[in-house]
Structure formats: C-alpha cells, structure tokens
Amino acid sequence: MNNITENLPTNQYNLLAFENVINRFGTPNQMRMFDSYQNQKFNPFFDNGAWHGFLLPDKPENYAAFTGPMVIAQEYSVFLSEQLEQLQLIDLKSNKKINLADAEIKSYTLPGELHLKYQLNSFSIDLALYFISNRTAIISTTINNSSNANLNLALIWSGELLSKWDNKKQVAQAHQQWSPTISASANNVTFNFNRVQSTWELLLADNAQYQINRSIPAETMLTAETNSYKSKAKVTVLAQQQLTITTTQSYFHNEQEAKAEKIKIDKALSSPDQFITKSKQRWQKYLDGLLVNQNNKQNLIQHNSLTQQRVAVKALETLIGNWRSPAGNIKHDGITPSVTARWFNGLWAWDSWKHVYAIANLAPELARNNVLAMFDYQISANDKLRPQDKGMIIDAVFYNKDETRDDIGGNWNERNTKPPLASWAIWKIYQSTGDIAFIEALFPKLIQYHKWWYRNRDHNKNGLVEYGATKHPLHNNEQDQLTFEVHYNTTNQHKNIDLSNCKTLSTHQFKCAGEQLYQQVIQDGHYTKLDIGAQHGAAWESGMDNAARFGFITEKQLKVYAKNRYNNDIKRAQKDWQVRFFENRDSANKLLGYSINQESVELNSYLALEKHLLAKMARLLNNETLASQLDKSAEVLKQRINQCFYDQHSGYYYDLKITETPTTNTDVCQGELLTYRGKGPEGWSPLWANIADIDKAERVVASMLDEKEFNTVIPLGTAALTNPAYHADIYWRGRVWLDQFYFGIVALKNYGKNVQANELLTKLYKNAEGLSSDQAIRENYNPETGAVQGATNFSWSAAHLLMLYQEALVSDSVSQ
Numbered sequence: 001m002n003n004i005t006e007n008l009p010t011n012q013y014n015l016l017a018f019e020n021v022i023n024r025f026g027t028p029n030q031m032r033m034f035d036s037y038q039n040q041k042f043n044p045f046f047d048n049g050a051w052h053g054f055l056l057p058d059k060p061e062n063y064a065a066f067t068g069p070m071v072i073a074q075e076y077s078v079f080l081s082e083q084l085e086q087l088q089l090i091d092l093k094s095n096k097k098i099n100l101a102d103a104e105i106k107s108y109t110l111p112g113e114l115h116l117k118y119q120l121n122s123f124s125i126d127l128a129l130y131f132i133s134n135r136t137a138i139i140s141t142t143i144n145n146s147s148n149a150n151l152n153l154a155l156i157w158s159g160e161l162l163s164k165w166d167n168k169k170q171v172a173q174a175h176q177q178w179s180p181t182i183s184a185s186a187n188n189v190t191f192n193f194n195r196v197q198s199t200w201e202l203l204l205a206d207n208a209q210y211q212i213n214r215s216i217p218a219e220t221m222l223t224a225e226t227n228s229y230k231s232k233a234k235v236t237v238l239a240q241q242q243l244t245i246t247t248t249q250s251y252f253h254n255e256q257e258a259k260a261e262k263i264k265i266d267k268a269l270s271s272p273d274q275f276i277t278k279s280k281q282r283w284q285k286y287l288d289g290l291l292v293n294q295n296n297k298q299n300l301i302q303h304n305s306l307t308q309q310r311v312a313v314k315a316l317e318t319l320i321g322n323w324r325s326p327a328g329n330i331k332h333d334g335i336t337p338s339v340t341a342r343w344f345n346g347l348w349a350w351d352s353w354k355h356v357y358a359i360a361n362l363a364p365e366l367a368r369n370n371v372l373a374m375f376d377y378q379i380s381a382n383d384k385l386r387p388q389d390k391g392m393i394i395d396a397v398f399y400n401k402d403e404t405r406d407d408i409g410g411n412w413n414e415r416n417t418k419p420p421l422a423s424w425a426i427w428k429i430y431q432s433t434g435d436i437a438f439i440e441a442l443f444p445k446l447i448q449y450h451k452w453w454y455r456n457r458d459h460n461k462n463g464l465v466e467y468g469a470t471k472h473p474l475h476n477n478e479q480d481q482l483t484f485e486v487h488y489n490t491t492n493q494h495k496n497i498d499l500s501n502c503k504t505l506s507t508h509q510f511k512c513a514g515e516q517l518y519q520q521v522i523q524d525g526h527y528t529k530l531d532i533g534a535q536h537g538a539a540w541e542s543g544m545d546n547a548a549r550f551g552f553i554t555e556k557q558l559k560v561y562a563k564n565r566y567n568n569d570i571k572r573a574q575k576d577w578q579v580r581f582f583e584n585r586d587s588a589n590k591l592l593g594y595s596i597n598q599e600s601v602e603l604n605s606y607l608a609l610e611k612h613l614l615a616k617m618a619r620l621l622n623n624e625t626l627a628s629q630l631d632k633s634a635e636v637l638k639q640r641i642n643q644c645f646y647d648q649h650s651g652y653y654y655d656l657k658i659t660e661t662p663t664t665n666t667d668v669c670q671g672e673l674l675t676y677r678g679k680g681p682e683g684w685s686p687l688w689a690n691i692a693d694i695d696k697a698e699r700v701v702a703s704m705l706d707e708k709e710f711n712t713v714i715p716l717g718t719a720a721l722t723n724p725a726y727h728a729d730i731y732w733r734g735r736v737w738l739d740q741f742y743f744g745i746v747a748l749k750n751y752g753k754n755v756q757a758n759e760l761l762t763k764l765y766k767n768a769e770g771l772s773s774d775q776a777i778r779e780n781y782n783p784e785t786g787a788v789q790g791a792t793n794f795s796w797s798a799a800h801l802l803m804l805y806q807e808a809l810v811s812d813s814v815s816q
Helices: 255-270 272-291 306-321 349-359 364-375 422-433 436-456 515-524 533-542 555-566 570-576 601-620 624-644 681-688 694-705 738-750 754-767 795-806
Strands: 052-055 067-073 076-079 086-091 104-110 113-119 123-131 136-145 151-160 181-185 188-193 196-198 202-204 208-214 219-223 228-237 242-252 466-470 483-487 503-506 509-513 529-532 581-585 591-599 778-781 788-792
Touching: 052 242, 067 202, 067 208, 067 242, 076 202, 086 123, 123 272, 136 151, 136 228, 136 255, 136 272, 151 208, 181 219, 181 228, 208 255, 228 242, 242 255, 255 272, 272 306, 272 795, 306 349, 306 754, 306 795, 349 364, 349 422, 349 795, 364 422, 364 436, 422 436, 422 601, 436 591, 436 601, 466 533, 483 515, 509 515, 515 529, 515 581, 529 533, 533 581, 533 591, 555 570, 591 601, 601 624, 601 681, 681 694, 681 738, 694 738, 694 754, 738 754, 738 795, 778 795
Parallel strands: none
Antiparallel strands: 052 067, 067 076, 086 151, 104 113, 113 123, 123 136, 136 242, 151 228, 181 188, 188 208, 196 202, 208 242, 219 228, 466 591, 483 509, 483 529, 503 509, 581 591, 778 788
C-alpha cells in the first residue's frame, strides 16, 4: 500500500486512521441525480482545483474502474458516465475473462487518493488515482504476478456516456443542443462536446472535451451512436514481477486548456512517479499543518480524540474538494460552497472569507488566491455599470457573468455584497504567513470597501449601518425608481390606491414603481403579498436570507403572532413584520442603492472588529496616524452598539428599526429595537467581536444556554425556540448553521464560559447526524433532531469545523 506517512515519525499520525472519512462509493446512472435538496447524489473525490472528480464502484459490474466522472460544466455539476474507463482482463492462455467479483476486494479512500485492490490466487490488480494538476488525474494500474509463470493478458478498457438526463428525460430531450462526438488514436480517447447554453442547467463551450490518455498503445473501436469505445492491448507480466500502466483523465472547458495541458500529460505518462509523489507531498503538508502543532511540533493526536481528528480531516477534504482553479471569469483559485449542490459552483464573498480563514495556515497560497478571486471584481470608480459602488465587493463570482455584463450566466450576482469579514480573513493570512506584502497590496482595497459601507449603507449618516441592495435592474427601473409587485384578492382591497401607472400582471396583481407609491401601499396595508426585488438583495447581503429579523414569517405563524399580540388584528401584526426601504442618494441626488429600515447589530459589530484589524494593518505599514483614528472610531462604535442595540428587559441584542424621521445625531439612539421579531444569532455577535459590556454579555449567555431558547439538541440555531417565526426546518429561522455556532462558541470563550462552550461542542459532535461517521458535512442541521439539511459537502460548515479544531476549541469530552 502506498502510504505517505511511511517516512514520518510513528508518533505523529497514521494515515490509515483517515481511510474513508467521506463515503465516496456510488455509480451514477443519469447525468443529474438530485436528492430533495437538489444535491447530486454521491460524494465524488475532487482535488487540486480540478473541474472533474471520481467515485469508488459500489457494484460488481463496475469493478476495476473509478466511477463517474462528475464534471463541472462551467457552473453545473453533472455525471458523464457510470464509468468512463473500466478495465477487463482476459487470460490469453485460457482465453477466459477474469471475474474480479471472485477476488478479495478492498476499495477505499485516503486523503488525496482513491484505491481499488483486487487480490486473486496468482496475481493482484491495484488501481490508484491522484490529481496531478488542476485539469488532470492520474491512474496507476499495477498488475502484480506472484506466480512462477508468465502471465499473458488482454486488457480491454471501455466507457460510454450516459444517455439519461434525470428521472424523466433523456439528455437529448432535456438539451436539444447536446451532440457529443468521440475520437481516438493509439494512446488517446477523447469525448468532444459542443456548445450548450442552458443558463440554469448546463453550460458548455464548443470544444469542451474529456480526454483519456494511456502509457501503452491500444486498438480502439468507437461506437458513435452510443458515444462509447473499447480499447484493447496485450501485455505480458513476467513471473514474480509487476507491470504498471499509467492513464490520465482530464476535463477541459475549451481547446486552449487542452493544448496548454498536453506537455504535462506527456511527462506524467512517461514519468508518473514524480507527479504522484508531488501529490502525496502536498497532502502530507496539509495533514502536517492540521494534525501536528507547528509551533512546538507536538502531535495533536495527544490532545484530541480520533473522532475529532477524523472530522477535521473530513472538513479539510471537503474544502480541498471544493477548490476550483481559474476558468472563465474566475481569475484566481478559490473555494466554492459545494461541488454537489446545484447552485454552488461559484465563489461567494462571505463564504470565501470563512474558507480563507480556515485554510490560511494549511494552504496559504490557496487562501491568498481566494481573496484575490473576490477582489478581482471590486467595483472601481470607472465601472461602466455601477461607479456609485466604488469599493464594493460583489456577492458572487462565477464562470460566466450575467446579462447586465452582457454574458449568459444566471448565478453571477451584483445585487448586493456580503458581511464585511474580508479584513478578518486577510489578517489571519498574515498571522499564518507573516506576509506583509500581501497586507500592503490589499490594505487600500480594504479601506475602500470599509468606506463603501458608510457611504452606501448608512441612510441617516449616524454611523450605524444597515444592510441593503444595490442599484440594479431587478431593484429599480431606468428612472431609478424602486420597483415592486403587489398582489390583492379583491378590488375593494386596493380601492384607495392609485395603481393606474402600474403594469397589470393578472387580476389584482400589479408591477409598480416609485418610492412614494410603495410607501402608500405599505401604509394602506391591505395587500395580500408584496414582493420587492431590493428586499431579496438585502436579505442576501446579510447572508441570512430569510431570517425573522428581516420580516420573514409564515402566514400561519403571523396569525398566531396576531392572536398573541394584537387580539387577532392581522393588519397590525403585518406592519410589525414589514421591512421598508430607504433610497440612499449622494449629494447630487443620484441613486446609490437602498437600505432596509433597520440598523444591524451584527453588521456594526463586524465593522467595529474590522476597524481594529485595519488599525493593526495600518501600524504594520507604519501609519500610526490612521491606526489611531481607526482605533478611536472602533471604540466609539463599540460604545454605540452597547448603547443602541441592547434591550434591558430581555437581556439581548437586536437590530434597531429606523424611525420615519431619522436623525443624523450620532450621540443618541433613535428608533425601535425589533424585540418582537425574536432572538437570533445576531444577538451574540457583539460577544464574538469581543465588544459587549460584561454585564450585557452575561445575560446574552444566559439565553444561549437556556434549553427553552438556544440550547437545543444541536445548540445555537438561527432562531430561538421562542421566536415567533421559529421553525426547525427553515433556512435561517431555526436550522443550525455552523458559522453561527462557531461564532457562538467563540463568544462564550471570550467571556470565560469555557465549560459551557465545551458542553455545547459535545452536543454538536454527539448529535449532528453523520458528522462523526462517513456522511458528507452538510449545510445545516435540525436543532431539535440533529438531522442533516441543505447542501452536501458544504465548505463553510467544514471551514468552521476546522476553526474549532485548529483553535483548540474542541472539547476533550467529545466522544473518543
């Protein structure tokens, strides 16, 4: 067995302890195999920034092949085949096929490796797969003849593209443009793809291709009708000797990528060992950084249970598996949220800052590149679309830009930014690497981003910032008027509103524009549904898409709320949960964007922390004047957060609703605390940022530890059990997200609650479904049952599990 730890001291770690930390078995039978959360079934192995990945076979008919592959067709992960290079062996002496189902079989993963082993009476076959570049995997097939006679074999490789798209359609039915071809030479088989432009399902350029290259020639027969092939070669394995055949499998978005990779493929086929060794060394470096304390070279296995280590390695594998290399409009390497979730093959700002923080000391070059991948699209003053957003980091970067940028993508997003944790991530890179040059390069960009928040998201200019949305065709019309849709049930409901300038969508449903009309509709309050594009952008900007504090509540919950608070007066209840919008304009009255009518406690806590971090960077760059200004500003903001966002009655921090006639006075708190929208994780953000007053922090901690509030089966969910909009299975109104869990654990530790933090950690490891076994790390978890929810192989969950491990926050009491 190849073992990258064989040259390491035995008291460090044993790689074999990390076999199969993620279940990677499976055989796809259609291109799209979705579960109820629209995740692709199975957990393919991706590595090194590649855009294709593999599985281990789970059926005898698929033996001697790494199943799949899955490829990322620019923005969407699809399976190409059950197996694209399956090996069959024929004993030429008896002219009989060798049945590998009769062998002693071992199929397993190690970090950075896939293995298939078949032991027969007189010989064995070992297949091992590694990624040697961001476009190519190498497969080593070793036939070991343990007999005293030569072994003469015919080797037959075969593969065929899948014809089914999903449970309902063939690929050709789902995508009429789909028309792949197949070609071959002595050492190569290539599947050639044509241009497909299905914005929400499948995207391919002309000359996208999948290549199989081998170190030995073969005679290949092609069947165009089924996009299949068979390649045949004859070999002799001498008695008591072994023979190794090398194959590469590569996925390319276009012909230019294929041409650029050819030299590397040729070298890998002629000298595979050096490429395999390099891959193993890369993973050894990751594992050394994770499992061995680099400050004193102590083995962390002495301090953490094997359960914790396996979870940490699983988290590492998850993050590296979601690493994508530059392609299309992604200019630098970065970590995507999930290769198996339908919408998540792009780079998001908030996710990226968390991924970067987690891997800064394990893969610092990847961390740096991930930062650059987001800053590549920082808005400049001469941007053709949004110069008013100078300094902003856009929400999401994908292979294709969107229609506003004259491209075909649908996932690219400039409707909002994400919470400002960029400085937090970049400072972590500096702490891990000492790279002052990186700080020097990014510092002016960070300052611009920091200023953007106060220019574009502080409606009343009182120094307390709101979430909001950008000027965008989905938020406003060409006259810069806010757009919205309003629905009524009867004519009588809208008799007092002049909707003559609105577009009629259907009976009693209208598409309207204008801030004044919007305010009239809100004030009248007789609508049954109000859909505001800018509200979606603002919710996305917070990262907490449908949180209670942003006015999201089900109709059934609203009725209960109305009964409990207003004696069944739905109209009054509805007003409590209606978010309003303010236009933000510059001194020339030009539209900058929109703010929701509430100042955010956790956004301002993030900004207070960022001010301190920017001050540290300024001192590092010998700018003491700016550093002092930033520290002073941070201290002022800290005091205002404690003054303006804390409710003495309930002992918790909440967002502050801006009044109809807001003041610009920075010395007073004007507005209404949104206590009636319940408690959420935003309430412990001042504790995470370490800026909460001690007495206030004590009361917040009491809520966090209360079993009637947040201390559930898996603790620290996204809404307290007492929240009127709580539901265990709603995205940001109950489910446990591990970023908020991590922030909560750090918050407890910051205020001396180590024992309590360990108790909550133990509950997570004990009760989160599949976390301590071989199931994929998930997007979120049910707070009451621990059931997995959302995306599989989710990076920011993995990132925060790594943070808990690396920062020694994981409890010794977690199950051994």
